[in-house]
Amino acid sequence: MAEAFELRNEVADGAAADALLDAAFGIDRRLKASYRLREGNRPLTEGALAAYAGARLAGLISFWPVVIAPLGRPALLLGPIAVHPDFQGAGLGSRLMRAGLEAVGAAGHDLVFLVGDEPFYGRFGFRPVREGRIELPGPFDPERLLYRELTPGALGEAAGLLIAAHRFGAPDA
Numbered sequence: 001m002a003e004a005f006e007l008r009n010e011v012a013d014g015a016a017a018d019a020l021l022d023a024a025f026g027i028d029r030r031l032k033a034s035y036r037l038r039e040g041n042r043p044l045t046e047g048a049l050a051a052y053a054g055a056r057l058a059g060l061i062s063f064w065p066v067v068i069a070p071l072g073r074p075a076l077l078l079g080p081i082a083v084h085p086d087f088q089g090a091g092l093g094s095r096l097m098r099a100g101l102e103a104v105g106a107a108g109h110d111l112v113f114l115v116g117d118e119p120f121y122g123r124f125g126f127r128p129v130r131e132g133r134i135e136l137p138g139p140f141d142p143e144r145l146l147y148r149e150l151t152p153g154a155l156g157e158a159a160g161l162l163i164a165a166h167r168f169g170a171p172d173a
Helices: 015-025 027-031 092-106 117-125
Strands: 008-009 049-053 055-071 073-083 111-115 145-150 159-166
Touching: 008 092, 015 055, 015 145, 049 092, 055 092, 073 092, 073 159, 092 117, 117 145
Parallel strands: 073 111
Antiparallel strands: 008 049, 049 055, 055 073, 055 159, 111 145
């Protein structure tokens, strides 16, 4: 029988979220370039979902306000999205992804970036950024930088460095 999950509109943080992320990605996850965009940044409440199996945190998704510098084009960084290994294969990650994207789109956001594998995230409408067009702070694999336009044409001709919105002086969306 399939596990029943309750999705709550909340930012999952604290010890339970850290344990889930360590189990899903390993303890070296904080060394990744995408974490630099989260340092000192606050996740949005729109699209932030925590999935529970009973009282246990089973999965989560977060979105972070970023801008494409130097012009300050606003966007979001998706991540982390994670499902605890005990609950993988039950469709929870797909459910979190669809619900999160729907929520940020309904809130008026039109452009989302993530760092991940295109064969997996392509089914949710993500595609690779042309190499050299958008950069991340620190080392990263440009083939793994993906984007999705929630409004057609949202990326336009934007190019530059993704930085946390508050570091650019932009509001936290």
